Amino acid sequence: MFEFLLFRGVAIMVLILANGFFVAAELSLVSVRETRIEQLIAQRRPGSRLVRRLQLRLDDFLPAVQLGVTLCSLALGWIGEPVVAAIFEKWLWWIPHAHVWAHVIAVPVAFAFITYFHVLLGELVPKALALRKAEQVAVAVAGPMEVFIQLTRPAVRLMNRSARLVLRLFRTPMVQEGSVHSPEELKLIATAARRSGLLPEYQEALIHRAVEINEVPTREIMTPRQRIFSLPFDLLIEEASARIVDEQHSRVPVYDPARGPEYIVGVVYSKDISRLMHFRASAKTRFTEAPFMELRLRQVMREVLVVPETKPVLDLLHEFQARRRHLAIVVDEFGSTVGLVTVEDAIEQLIGEVEDEFDI
Template sequence: MFYLIVSLIALALSFYFSGTETALVSVNRVRVELWRRRNLPFATLVHRFLEKPEIFLYTTLVGNNIANIAFASFATVYFYDVLKLGPGVGWIVVFSLTLIFGEIFPKTLFRSLADWLARYISLPLQLFYYLFLPVIFLVSRISELLLGLLGHQSTELKEFFTRRDIEVLLQETQSSLPRSQEEEGELISRALEWRNLRVRDIMVPRTQMVAVPEDMPIRELIQVFRKHGFTRLPVFRERLDNIVGIVHVKDLFKHPQRISDILREVLFVPETKRVSELLQELREKNMGMAIVIDEYGGTAGLVTIEDLLEHLFGEITDEHDETEVMIRRLGDQVYSVNAMIEIEELNEALNLDLPEGDYETLAGFLLNQLGHIPKRDEVFDYRGVRFVITRATRRQIQRVRIELKPAEQHH
């Protein structure tokens, strides 16, 4: 009876290790990422195995081999000594059971139920990893040594989300998503299109451009800014195909005598440039606008950094949209501020020293510092100033409470 029990345990372990390996290879990585963002207890462990697949591969391979050897040894003794079967018959039975219950059946079953089983198989696998750690260490070093002798460098296995992974998941969940998560699905869909999108697909065409001649009087330039509500305008010399620079509305506070006094450098890009590359270039050069040229060198249109971000994230409210009062005093050293206020204006109004960068508004400053879109009531301290998000959507910060007391006074 002892040999039978040990044989069944070994076969069950072989079933587990074979199936676990297949399940973790087959699990939908996008779904695992969603689990992790929802802080489900098993998600972190599953994500760790996917990030470092060599951990579960070594563990399942070592465990499966130990289980198969143990099953073959004890089952053979049981069939030969206890049941008195001939060596040939015993070997055929052992081989058949190992093939069916140690390979074919578990791999087929776990593959079809990979997403469901992943949450249950990960913790035992972690325990087996620690149990087999000395053997895994020895085997991995021997493998690396052999690879080195063959002229191959040991490389860490990588797992990644494929475009197809994400598309399939979106198709599967689109109809069942609650309203609050539909925007996330739309964002992912736009991100999938982003890779192959070209500048010509989103640019403002030449016929719709608003540009000003280099010799336009400053007084008229101010009227153009007021009429159209833009923050930047391209400047041309004699004809639109000869763009010489860009003028920014905030440079008018320098009281220039002529446009050339405040002319900024312009970035020219071809129509065929990828929008992802353009966004990176604009950020690196701290520019907000690029002029698009056609194959003949003429002006085809323009594109702004807002155009790029709006295509990815949806419509973004800018500082010229109709909004409420920019700054409202709530109490002693406490203010409610519209997140679309320009950093320069905010610094002057509240005597702050917030840095300027590749952003212009308070919202841009907070996004740059936090690295994500904050939720309502999220708190951020910066050099003795506390920022509390009082109104925000899933896509933008709308209003912020600024407390000018030192951060330590809030504790």
Template sequence: MQDHPSGAKFSDTKPQRSLFERLTALISPEPENRAELLEILHDAHERSLIDADALSMIEGVFQVADLSARDIMVPRAQMDVIDLNKPIGEWMPLVLKTAHSRFPAVDGERDKVVGILLAKDLLRYYADESFNPRDMLRPAVFIPESKRLNVLLRDFRANRNHMAIVVNEYGGVAGLLTIEDVLEQIVGDIEDEYDLDDTEDNILSIKDSARGQRWRVKALTEIEQVNETFGTDFPNDDVDTIGGLVANHLGRVPHKGDVFEMGGLRFEVLRADARQVHLLMVTRIPPAPAETQ
């Protein structure tokens, strides 16, 4: 290999930083924690060095590391399952209505998940008179409520799984998660042709043995629906959604981790990006104990 004029081999040379770059490094040292890094990224966004979508995805990656399965799972009560003890004709309408690609298969009750049935495998039902859905089941993957989403995403990719059943500390089924649920924390909501404008899952009730009753609320939920659910009286004169009301209350775009009280409810921001809030956790504020005379 030909020597570099300076005496060092070309492969060993490193690009020399300019005087300005070295002075900037001295004045603005590297970030020492995540908060400082995010502050730099927000500053880069304000100076149009990165766009809002890129900033949102970077923030989503950080949020995935902070969230656990219990934070975004579909609660047990809202799971669409098929009961293998029932005739196919009884649960086939559910398969057609929901249009999911896979379903947890249970043996009589929701705590007895025996496998995962892919909707495409049901095509054989119409061609084979001896079709038995139990023969089509794929193994179910069970995870604890505390499993971190970044670890779960890595497991999904490594094992080529798309769905996991979340279990509580007693081994009972608490809910389910799909790889799409995890990816949506990074890239935002993923909608397909089967995603309808349905308000049923805007507010999901979560029973947590450790923290009591909570509700996971989408920020795009209309204030009227929030008022009906929680018995509140939030105004909808200026904004239509609870996310807009939260932003007005804080006077800025909400940040992930923000916790505040409003209208007798405690709000925690579960997911937000540089432009808007996406997901909230809501709990009722217990009434103050009556003073004794």
């Protein structure tokens, strides 16, 4: 009898600890930061690559964990009640039908006893460890969990297929990868980090702007057409130079005077005008196409980038980078000019106001 109780008692403790192992494995691998695991991989920490692999295979990992927890719980009930019944039968030997009464009493007692230790050692303690030391726990449990997943792969695949079938009845897709944060969640995380002192306020604002930048259309950051400084393409270079110096612009839109200022046909760079004026002053060049005094903007203007007013600012930045441009004309759905946007406008949407020497 003693050997029977000892064996069953050890089995109960092993099952409770095994349950705690699965609980800690699930919580640690799900809660540990992917960025931290990438750092551990770079540092060649043993087990870190396996943790990353398990995080990328949650559709195998989570069912295996649930299978382990369920098996431990069922086995606890199966083993625990006979142990308690045997103890009570020994104490109640003097009562008629002691065997029956022992089992009647053993059910609630075993339930209460096992539940207490199951919750304490199989749930609360493992969860606390997994939350406080997610990184260490994840690395420690990754190897055994990989072995368990391989051993239970047929059962895991059966459960996954069954789950997909049930979810299909409710027209709900099954999640294949680990959870990702939505833009709103990222902003909440940044705010929480700032409140806890992990991030300064300006970095929180930068993260918020980075998350929101693709939701902002170009029309919200552009200079309206009414405020655009532009020049007609038939203007003489010398006249244009004086006006550009007065306005202190590095790039100026050029329009067709026959159709009006809203018909932008190109852009002229102040550096091109300055170079021409310098060449004229130094007399180091001669123009074969026309005398310098008759050279006009249409002969030195460059192609202008045109973007729709609905274009997200992030896409605008990418286009500026790909096309190597710093200025674009903004048009509406009918192709009419509604404004002008520069790469500085787009960058300011991300990092805040940037003042140059002309803003002071």
